[in-house]
Amino acid sequence: MLPYKRAVEIADSLWYRHIDGTVIAVAQDHAGGDVLMVAHMNREAVIRTLTTGIVHYWSTTRRAIWMKGETSGHYQYLVDFIPDCDRDAVLLKVVQVGAACHLGTRTCFSRRG
Amino acid sequence: MLPYKRAVEIADSLWYRHIDGTVIAVAQDHAGGDVLMVAHMNREAVIRTLTTGIVHYWSTTRRAIWMKGETSGHYQYLVDFIPDCDRDAVLLKVVQVGAACHLGTRTCFSRRG
Secondary structure (H helix, E strand, O other), X not given: OOOHHHHHHHHHOOOOOEOOXXXXXXXXXXXXXXXXXXXXXXXXXXXXXXHHOEOEEEEOOOOEEEEOOOOOOOOEEEEEEEEOOOOOEEEEEEEEOOOOOOOOOOOOOOOOO | OOOHHHHHHHHHOOOXXXXXXXXXXXXXXXXXOOEEXXXXXXXXXXXXXXXXXXXXEEEOOOOEEEEOOOOOOOOEXXXXXXXXXXXXXXXXXXXXXXXXXXXXXXOOOOOOO
């Protein structure tokens, strides 16, 4: 968890060029390395994620900030936050509680969609 | 490598809701599990990737199909292609030749951007 000022510095260093002014976020299981899901983060979601240590996204369907697990209990605890070379995507290394996917599977990439 | 007809079936099953009519593509090293890069694929890039076994993307800056490695020699050979639960993103498991990143690092997520 970072102080607010540092979180803002990092948030302001990103390039929000995707849907609704977002970066693409890829969540990867910290231990096993499985890619769990792909979602979007706006500036506020980045700040909340970095200051709380719990991953927040921007829901492009609900057009709202969304704390992953807020209804399911399937939180993602942030272990590492790594922007890519052009800063329009971030890799989130996380500890995933339960299932990352709303279908109940561990990852969203499980050939059941 | 898939027959053209099967590649088209898979390509037509995806939801191209991102920039320029694309899906988000996450390339992951097949062996080590490192997330190498995030890019976009339109329908044609998906078909070329599945039929040739060499990963093609849609360049949102050049607005053109782009065979990864066509200038650098740093090709990505496709090992697996897994759509996510809502079919607007795909996970590409690849064998990466050389560096995935144009900065010369193995991955685009290496804190040098």
